[in-house]
Amino acid sequence: MRMKHTITLKAAFLAAILAAGCVVHGADPGRSSAEHKYAAEVARLASAPASAPGGVLMVGSSIFRKWESCERDLAPLPVVNRAFGGSRTEDQLFFFDQIVPASRAGLVVWYCGSNDVNAKVTPQVIVQNTREWIGRTRAALPKARILLVSVIRAPQKRKAGLLGGVDEANKGLRQLAGSLPDVAYADVNPAMETPAGEPVAECYVDDQLHLTMEGYRRMTLVLRPLIEKNWKASPAPSSLNP
Numbered sequence: 001m002r003m004k005h006t007i008t009l010k011a012a013f014l015a016a017i018l019a020a021g022c023v024v025h026g027a028d029p030g031r032s033s034a035e036h037k038y039a040a041e042v043a044r045l046a047s048a049p050a051s052a053p054g055g056v057l058m059v060g061s062s063i064f065r066k067w068e069s070c071e072r073d074l075a076p077l078p079v080v081n082r083a084f085g086g087s088r089t090e091d092q093l094f095f096f097d098q099i100v101p102a103s104r105a106g107l108v109v110w111y112c113g114s115n116d117v118n119a120k121v122t123p124q125v126i127v128q129n130t131r132e133w134i135g136r137t138r139a140a141l142p143k144a145r146i147l148l149v150s151v152i153r154a155p156q157k158r159k160a161g162l163l164g165g166v167d168e169a170n171k172g173l174r175q176l177a178g179s180l181p182d183v184a185y186a187d188v189n190p191a192m193e194t195p196a197g198e199p200v201a202e203c204y205v206d207d208q209l210h211l212t213m214e215g216y217r218r219m220t221l222v223l224r225p226l227i228e229k230n231w232k233a234s235p236a237p238s239s240l241n242p
Contacts, residue, residue, distance in 0.1 A: 041085055056106070059083055059099060062086050124172070184226065
């Protein structure tokens, strides 16, 4: 009975994916949302009070999730942070329906791919999954603009020999943004590197991956003007413009 039930679940999931005309690269088609390791965290985010329509939605992995001051740093822009866990691009696709559509955002800001690189997911798959996420966002929020943020060239990536994957993924994200209307790309790396391209040590906590307050300050200097520009360019937030 258990085997038949598992097969039925897999068939139903695959049918839903095929009906939507998409492929979630690297995802496990037999995994239900309740079984996912981020299920509780996403459920908490989904149950949070709805944001005002036309605002700014931050989505992605722990670089954004740990940016606890982002709403204050980006004020008075109407920012809501719905990043979760150490998520990969496949996780963002898996939980898309719980995170993005209900936001009614005018701008969605995406930071994801760092954990994919750590898991040896290829840059091509990172870009493919990001493209799929953009397509779903377009369908759910047709008036929204999208801002893709570069994967950070953190010291952890350098020590693990993964910097090439980061750079290739960022190249793909930049090209993806350049090929699509109403999609922009933000490179935050120069703000956290020396002129010689070395990481600025005070930007990183002890794990050499996540950011300190100084790291977030520098990231804010890059992102704030781009977020404001792209948000104001969206037709959705006209009644909310500060």
